[in-house]
Amino acid sequence: GDQVKQSPSALSLQEGTNSALRCNFSIATTTVQWFLQNPRGSLMNLFYLVPGTKENGRLKSTFNSKESYSTLHIRDAQLEDSGTYFCAADTNAYKVIFGKGTHLHVLP
């Protein structure tokens, strides 16, 4: 099965509302990264997390290593938040393992 499982796979939000995306890990994970792939295809770094919580504007992310999950909260969703959100797990080796992404569509 997937070592990094993201949910939901797709989501539509009304502009101005809030939501949470989730990542569950079935592998030992030391740090977590969240990316947004915009409609042009570029990957933008959102968060790089050790266990704990970070906040940046309308986005907040938490990484709970004991329960093997991470969440990304979006507050007051805007049209420019649309895109695909990926979480990625750093393992104890060289590689970063990606989830399959959550496709977010913010509706006007």
Add this chain to the structure above:
Amino acid sequence: EAAVTQSPRSKVAVTGGKVTLSCHQTNNHDYMYWYRQDTGHGLRLIHYSYVADSTEKGDIPDGYKASRPSQENFSLILELASLSQTAVYFCASSDSANTEVFFGKGTRLTVV
């Protein structure tokens, strides 16, 4: 801000031809990576390198070679391109094995 530059940004190649994708980083990072993204999927690691003149296989290395002639440059080589290698390819760099990864803008490769 990290800077990873890929070239070309898009390419059409013929089946059986040779394709070279190039990546240049100005971050002074030791680690560089090549990932592949297929429509509707996450990224899968093809090759990586942690030092110049050395490359390592990732999760899906078959059909690909990599070259790291310097710390700044990392190339992905498809000696005999196949239809199944049509995808978007991303280069990335990081300071070490477990630090933040920064991506280039991607190369869209279409093999016909």
